[in-house]
Amino acid sequence: MRVLFVCTHNSARSQMAEAYLRHLGGDAFEADSAGTEPGALHPLTVEVMAEEGIDVSGQRAKVVDDFVQQPFDYVITVCDDAREACPFFPGAARRLHWSLPDPSAASGSREERLSAFRAVRDEVRHRVEGFLRDGVQ
Numbered sequence: 001m002r003v004l005f006v007c008t009h010n011s012a013r014s015q016m017a018e019a020y021l022r023h024l025g026g027d028a029f030e031a032d033s034a035g036t037e038p039g040a041l042h043p044l045t046v047e048v049m050a051e052e053g054i055d056v057s058g059q060r061a062k063v064v065d066d067f068v069q070q071p072f073d074y075v076i077t078v079c080d081d082a083r084e085a086c087p088f089f090p091g092a093a094r095r096l097h098w099s100l101p102d103p104s105a106a107s108g109s110r111e112e113r114l115s116a117f118r119a120v121r122d123e124v125r126h127r128v129e130g131f132l133r134d135g136v137q
Contacts, residue, residue, distance in 0.1 A: 010035030010061040034064040
């Protein structure tokens, strides 16, 4: 089953979701992620995923337009801005939306920012586990 996770910058939420689906779903899934305005993988994304034993340091931000003509079983937007900007995917069987806050928008001390990334990471894991269990969230 092919799944594409989309957010604005492809720096945190969609990267986490891609990594969790690969980690938890195994060979039954092919996971990708992309951004409507891709930036770079956020260093705190790498750090909080490493806390879970998942290395995302080799992942990179990708542009959603590169995936539009590819077939996907699910296209899942993980932020409200991406939901509005995400192009039509003619090959997508289902389109879902998970409204998740942007951890990179967090301010404050390093620990406060890490806390924001951890909270989103944990919610992403919960959503991916639910997706694997129930098929639709």
